[in-house]
Amino acid sequence: MTKKVEMTDLFQLQSVTDPQLSPDGNEAVFIKTHIDEKKNTYIANLYHVDLATKETTQWTYGIDRISLPKWSADGKQIAFLANREEKNQLYILSARGGEAKQMTSFAYGISNYRWAPCGKKIWFDAPVKEGKTFTDEEEKDDDNRPHSVRITNMNYKMDRIGLVPQDMFQQVGVIDVESGEVTQFTEGSFKYSLQAVSNDGKQLVIGVNRQENLDYAFHTPLLLVDVETKEETVIIDEDGHYGGACFSFDDNYIAFVGADRTFEIASHANLYVYDTKRGNRINVTECMDAPVGDHTVADHQQAANAPSVVWTKDNHLYFPLSTMGDVRLYFGTMEGELYPATPENEHIYGYDLTKDGATAIVAVSNATNPGELYVQTIATGERVALTSFNEQYVQEVELVEPEAIVFKGALDWDVHGWIMKPAGFEEGKKYPLVVNIHGGPHAMYGNTFFHEMQLFAAQGWGVLYVNPRGSHSYSQLFVDAVRGDYGGNDFKDIMAAVDYALSEYGWIDENRLGVTGGSYGGFMTNWIVSHTNRFKAAATQRSISNWISFFGVSDIGYYFTDWEHGADMTDVETLWKHSPLKYAKDVETPLLILHSEKDFRCPIEQAEQLYITLKSMGKETEFVRFPEADHNLPRTGIPNLRIERLTELTGWFKKYL
Template sequence: MTFEDMMKMRRLGDIAVSPDGHWVLFGVTDVDLAKNTRTSHLWIVPTAGGDEKPLTASLAGESRGRFSPDGKQILFQSARDVGQQTWLAPFDTGTGTIGDAHKLTSISTEADGAIWSPDGQNILFVSSVYPDCKDDACNKQRDVERAQSKVKAQVFTHLLYRHWNAFTGDKRSHLFLVSVNSGVPRDLTPGDEHDVPPFSLGGPDGYAFSPDGKEIAFAENLDPVPAISTNSDIFTLRLDDPNAKPVKISTSPGGDHSPAYSPDGKYIAWRSQARAGYESDRFRLMLYDRATGQERELLPKLDRWVDEFTWAPDSKTIYFASGATGGERILQANVEGPAPGLNVISPGGEYGDIHLSPDGKYLFASKQTIRTPSEIYLLELGHVVSTADVTAAKAHRTLYEPIQFEAMFDTVAEKSLTHLNDELLQQLDLPEMETFSFQSNDRTLVQGFLIKPPAFDRNKKYPVKFLIHGGPQGAWGDSWSYRWNAELLAANGYVVVMINPRGSTGYGQAFVDGVNGDWGGKPYIDLMRGLDYAEQHYSFIDKTRECALGASYGGYMADWILGHTNRFKCIVSHDGMFNPESAYGTTEELWFNEWEFKGTPWTNRALYRKWSPMLAETNFKTPTLVVHSQLDYRLDVSEGYQLFTTLQRMNVPSKMLYFPDEGHWVLKPQNSQLWYKTVNDWVDQWTKQ
């Protein structure tokens, strides 16, 4: 596989299932490398099987398609006119085609995240507005004045003045309700100085309609200093009372996210974290009884994260995605009864964007593996495919221990509904990923993965790319990536080795917590022990030609490795933390640094310095490529500058790749092309001599 091959691949967007269960609507993004663009359009495929086909084709693109409750219209968002707005188009349920679309919203601050009310009469959407403005005319005038002003200076009076890759400014995200007939939006959170819903990099919506359409639930963080707080709460708001105020129903001091009403209206479920200030605490599945006001955790003994969930049509079952040992599986839990009951219903790979058919017999989800980008799969619930598969599925039980109640384990029949990249993938040599496990120094079991190069010859010796994941609460596994594609990194003659050290998700919360306050401790030992194991058990590895590469926390660990071992021929440090003390003062989500380093630099300076890669600078000898971007506000570009300056003054062979127009991730196609070329050339320079 080449970079150009990867850019030709169609990228699956989000999924929607038609109310009659006959169609799946989804987004597809195409990359034009020459034009340096990525454009999304809406596609459709029949659930009974057949060819997928595009529905829309405007130059501006379309995304987030949603069927109306009667299935006769499709809602989507597009910037085909002035700014991104919500559009409606008629849908023919028999032929799977759409008619001419018309623009529903014309709000000057643009519209995003639209969903239908259950009766199909209203749309709920999100727009960022000036909280003190009473109408859209005020917002529009304020934007025009700012655009025309010769002075671009800003005055900050509170923290979180910038976030991820943009300055937050004076606007805040609000929820709006608009009738499909009038098109005049109503601000449901007027004057609110907080974002509704809070900032998210993706995943489930932070708001939902009740089944009768008379109420919504949404997430909001009301803490006075959002830069140090993860405490979003769940609120409800009556829509049939113009004087109604939001009512808080969640009680956790940690984050509460992704509210969803049961179809019968009895419950509201959401994902919740117990500990304040910890963005990587276990995501629990909570149930709120709307009649009694009682809140309970559905699966208190499940020591894994609930990453997303969906209700079954009968309201008796919840299906959810949960990570374990490098995979993301779909599980099924009963809502009521003496014991929850738990089924693991999907095999290996990474599943997401889960939807049920209206009759509850089929489940639709995206699925990706290390060798295949995302496609839409249909899973036939209750249909076990073979005894061998059941045996294999039962083995999955150990992935979700400790579960102290009886559980059933089924593997259901599944098939791919879409085949967006089959023709291209069939032309490529994409090796299988192998997995191994080993004991770290404290006898903790740690998992690793290995990918051989194409045209592998066991009698040859190969150089190694040793990849270190970010987070630190993340994980390598059986999933596809366009930013750090392990198959592409192996393609030019390398063995790729990946370890999930302490801090990685999918191995229980204690394993996740193992990185807290110990950034260069147990995780570093796990990584080195894992590479030792690979060298000892895979004779084709040339341990004299290895390069360590990491981004974000992986970049931090690359910097830590730089000062604590000379075993590598080269290092690639992308968006890493070089100086924890300065990183604290230049980041935005302060809750992260204060949790991971157990305080601020002035309350716990010793820990910030204990795990500072900068303070081992006199040991730096390994040739290092530094990559950093100007718009990275999670780890400011100054961290990259400090590292590169130090390397240059220490006379260590080094190079810096700087992106003025990227954030924490390199996303633009030609920038990505330069990133892969620069990284691969650097590794080749030092390991293929």
């Protein structure tokens, strides 16, 4: 007999990510993450799987977090990062077994790395203080006295990090594997990122912006750098975000992914190929009206790290594409041939391919599969499961299969989404319905496992979640349409979704409707309750209530408001017009306000303003604050706080629905 989904299922679910094939394609390593309830933390270990026998073996057993495993070119060693010393350091493990050797003890850890093809060196990038080296000890005040911090730039803080050190820069270096000797390769007060190492070991792709003031520098040029001479060739130097570079096997081409700023952060990312001989580049996906990359929001997978692009020996390319609510693996050629290599109705969140392109290892999730690894024959699409970490959970728990829906939104546009019946659904009964709105707004709900949605269904509620305009995976026009129109046609899309659900599903009790959402979804929840009384209860999470104050307090506020509203502090009327706080007097729906203390993306003052304003007007509202939590609490937050958040959400809707 199956049981219903519970909050504490977070401690049973296993996250299987980052599959990396060995150079000969016969074996792979990957990361499995679980939450340790007693230690109240995430534990991630390295696993190995033999593709022929399907035998899976755990290779590390620490209580730390392993990440970014990579094989050496000869397949004899695996490197990885681990936070065994609090900060991430680099380790090397023999493929034949034994203890991992620690390669770095950097003061501020290591960010990223790549093997040199000879297997004798490892390139990396890591933070270093100005005038110091990677290995200089971290400076600490012995008596823990507080000190003032001088701020001279606008981009001075970041969610999940806090204040960004003004004298800290990212540099590229190289480690001699045998001796452990570390050499710094780049220099100057700049932030470098290591992108790729050529297969002959003679060239690097490095990202760096050397402008003096980076407050409004929203691009990072990609440079092709000669290892011996340090001579630089510009691959791309344009406004927008570009990265994920990868050399073809013959080193004649460099593939990378990026988006220009035509539609600011709503711009579709494309796959580009740079010709190292001719110095020109092509846009491989120019004809596709969908973004390259994974834009799905969910709450289960931990540290999923899918490559931006993978080459095969015959210069074919594979890359993830967000399309129609799916994330699919696509095949491409430089001649413009493009087609999907994986089916619809699923989420590819990790992958790798053999050099000949015949076989892929894919990490796959769907609405009722938390995610496992499969080996797939590209020519036939045939798959065989390699892992089964969540198999018992799926068999023991009643998971509800969402039904895909399409309805007409504002301007008669098609809008896509999903509706879930309550777990244990009985024909003829009436049930509450909770609408759940995603953040972004330029993200998307997809065909992937979402614990929170399943938990809501387990409470005996229907669940409606849709991708209103502003969401990715449908078209450039669709994702851009929300900019300058927050609370306009996006609001109408969501209300149209409710109307559609009520007209098509007789089991929904129209008098017991709830609504919730986080980030942009929190903004929209605030907007909904200040513009309609259709909902009996609402819960707003990490929300935005006042775009005027958001401009100055958010880590992205000073440019995000201009990008999304076309307004800054010289046009406060526009910012106020789009602010739910302006309409607080019209709120009649009981509103639960949830917010993290260390949220720098949507700072907690947004919740404080809303709460005090509503309370002063005698509105029915409560405010729950989560200490030591940031904007990503629902996905990567401290485990006990994730449980408390879900407890608050379900408790509020139980009370009113």
